[in-house]
Amino acid sequence: MNIKTIVIQSNQQPDSDDSLTRLLEIHNDQETDQSTTMWFGIENESGQIYRLVGVDGVADYVKTLKRLSAAGYWVQSMEADGSSALHAVVKSHGDIQSM
Numbered sequence: 001m002n003i004k005t006i007v008i009q010s011n012q013q014p015d016s017d018d019s020l021t022r023l024l025e026i027h028n029d030q031e032t033d034q035s036t037t038m039w040f041g042i043e044n045e046s047g048q049i050y051r052l053v054g055v056d057g058v059a060d061y062v063k064t065l066k067r068l069s070a071a072g073y074w075v076q077s078m079e080a081d082g083s084s085a086l087h088a089v090v091k092s093h094g095d096i097q098s099m
Contacts, residue, residue, distance in 0.1 A: 001025075003064070004037060004054040011050035016092055017042075023071055024053065024064065040065070040075075040088035049089065061087070 005026050007013065020026075020042065038061040041049035055061040065075050065088060074091045 001060045001064070002056045006052045006054075008048075008050050008052070011048040012044055012046070013050050014044045014092065017051070020051075023067065026053075038087045039085060040078075040090055041086050043089060043091045045092070047091075049086075052086075053090075065090070 003024055003026055037054035037056055038058065039052055039054045040061075042051040042053060044050045053064070055064050068090055069075050072092075076089045076091065078086050078088055
């Protein structure tokens with residue numbers, strides 16, 4: 001699976017980001033071609049999107065969101081909102097530090 005990620009430096013990364021990157025097997029942050037990628041945002045505790053995650057292909061995108069949901073994240077679909085470049089926003093639900 002090809003996962004791309006961009007960290008928004010101006011927004012604080014939560015302590016749970018290490019668990020998230022292990023769960024998604026993210027090894028480094030990268031700028032990338034956004035045209036063929038489905039993107040979702042990860043929110044911090046303040047409700048700010050601090051990380052963008054891109055997945056190539058619908059099947060891998062759905063698989064990634066299901067993995068996050070099974071790990072206790074809450075996924076809000078943005079597909080009904082055509083004005084957003086993001087397809088979903090993922091929010092931490094409770095303490096995920098133990099993952």
